[in-house]
Every structure is written in C-alpha cells, then in structure tokens.
Amino acid sequence: MTCAQCRELLDAYVDGELPAADAADVREHIASCAECAREHVALAATARRIGETLVKYQAPDVLKARIRVALAQPDSLAATAPSGTSVTTRRLAFGGLGIAIASSILTFAVVRAVSPDRSVTDEIVSSHIRALMPGHLTDVASTNQHNVKPWFNGRVDLSPPVPSLDSIGFPLIGGRLDYVQERAVPVIVYGRRQHLIDVYVRPSTGDRKEANGETTASARNGYNVIAWQSNGMSLEAVSDLNRPELEQFVKAFSGAR
C-alpha cells in the first residue's frame, strides 16, 4: 500500500468502516510508515474532539407538545402546506384564518349580550384553539416553574399560581399572555401525553357562582372546560383531554402550593 492509498482510507479506518482486509492493509502500512502513523493519530484526535465538543440537542418540550397536538388533530395534517406551496399561498391561508377569527369574535360579541358568562368561556375556548397554532403556544417556554412565574411580573397585575405537577404526569410546558375580554390574561400551559392544558387566570369579578373549592364543568366544540375560584382569582382549565383526567388535573392544581 502506498502512502496516498493509505491517506485515502484513513477516515474510514478511524471510523471502523473498512472491510477487514483493507483495515489490515492500513494497519500494516501505519506500522511501518512514521508519517502516516502521525497522520492517523492526528485524525483520530480530531474526530474525537469534534464528537466530544459538539452538543447533542434535546427537542424542546414545546416542540414535542406542538407535534403531539398536530397529530391529535387530523385537520392540521390536511392544513399543512405541501412541499412547494409558496409563501404567498400560506399568507393567504392565514389571512383567511384571520377573517374566520374576526367573524367568530363578532359572533361572541353578540352572544355576550345574551349570556355574559357563556361568552367568556367561548372566548377562552377560542383563544385556546388559536394558541394551538404553530408558534403561539407559549411566550415563555420552560418546564421550570421558577422561570414561568417571574415572567409574568410586570406583565399582569396578578401573580398566577404555577405549581409543579410533573410527578403526577402533568409536565409544565410554559406560559403566555392572552387577551380575554380586553384584558391581558396569564395562561399557564401543561401537557398530558399528546394533550395540552391551558389554565387561564383572571381576577375574580364576584359574578361567579362557584364557592372556594367548587368547580363547574362544561364542554365546547369538543373541549372540556373546568372553572373554579381560588384566593380571589377565577381560573379556567381548557383542554381536549377527557373530563376525568382534567378533573384530576384541576384537583392537583388547586390543591398544590
């Protein structure tokens, strides 16, 4: 084997990708050629340093949650732009979406006049659905309650509870600011398998019927909503999760400190 042949095979040799016969030839050549032996040592060191130094990333929880949400909603599969769809078409699609949202808000405005309480729930459900669209899930993405809670300081005038419920299978995903009834409302986002749970936290207005410790449950468009009161705050949990598990979540959330 010549030096040139050896150099050509050196990377594959270092990577253990050479057939046994070739590897034996390279080994033999290195043993008798000081220059190629030095080359081999340098190359092995380079490969090791690159491998040891470069970071292997972990997919963020929010990304996993977004994908699970998308998988759980067959509509989103059809809605995903096929490869080659131009950006303009996508913008048009989003424009249409904006009109749809605007018109649904109009509808809510009409409904609100009839039944004030129902309209809040509707508004919260539609805000929850809007948030499931890519990029809108969380403003602060963190699985750590000590990152999420302070994020709301100065953004809203109440301090929402952010309990850690990891141990019972409701990982914290993050938080965001939403608008409900023309107010900025903190939303805490949790996960459950492929489902997402949004908790809307608003100051108590006194017109709610639940006493401390009581909950009211309802359903809208396939989403479950559970409302309760706690320490002068009015809370609503919204999710496509089944009712019993959402109740379990609310129990843990309101019981946790």
Place this chain on the structure above:
Amino acid sequence: MPPAPNDIDRFERIVLPHLDDAYTLARYLLRDPHEAQDAVQDAALRALRYFETYRDGDARAWLLAIVRNCCLTRHNRARAERANISFVDDVDVAHEGRATDARAVEQSERAALQRALDGLPPEFREVIVLREVQGLSYREISDVVGVPIGTVMSRLARGRRRLASALGYDAREAG
C-alpha cells in the same frame, strides 16, 4: 386521506423517539432554534403523511432524511426572501451561569468549533453532524443524504481536515 388511528399509534411508537436527533440535525443545518423547531414540526407531519412508504428498517435515518429535506426547503426559501441569512450565534451554549476556568475553556473551544462548523459548506456540515454528533454509519449517512458511500467518505474526510485546520488542531493539515 387522513392516517388511521392505528397508523398514528405506530408512528408515535416508531418515529417520535427520534425527535431529539431530528432537532439536533435541524439545529445544525439551519443554525436557528426557532427555524429548527418549525422544520422538525413540518418534517414530523410530512413523515406521518408518507408513513405508508416507510418499510421496516432504520426509522431514525428515514426521519432524518425527511428533516434534511425540510431544512433545505426552508433554507432555500429564506435565501430567496432575504439576500442574507442571519447568522445566529451559539447563544444557548454560552448562557450557562458562572463558568469555572475549566468550563470557560471548554465553552470557548465549543464556540470556536461551532463557528468553524457553521463556516463549512452545508454538504460538509451535514456529514460531520450525522457522523460525529449522531453516530450514524456511512451506510446510514448515505441513505439520509442520498449520495454514494464513497462520497460520504470523501466529504467527511475533507470536512474534518477543514475543521482541524480552522481550529489549529494540526497545522500540517491544511486543505
């Protein structure tokens, strides 16, 4: 045709465990955490739509090939929209609280390597990441990238030599 629930279950079992790898590849190819997230989400949904074309085999390489295509699509679109692609630095890596001396050295080496890697042409960068970060075999890399094994070998060799010379690992190894 929307996929059947069975298919989704199977998909979650077979493909979703490789999301970390998918995200790692996208991070290195696109050099931006948000773009990378969007690309992986695109890729996951596209993978589900083409799941019937997946035959039992290497699910990771199959998914990575789709991720790579989604990254290329985004990259080309971004290039068409803006003349320049913003260079996103390794912010995540650098934000690690108080650094001890050893850690500072380690981080500066990491930052230097990251810069050198970002400076490589994409066809070298992707084989380096697939091999050195994700540990794929030449055969798997050849499947993901869609080039013969010989090409994988020569790109990897040239990529390593460029990195080594950019970092001063070995002065004789220019080229």
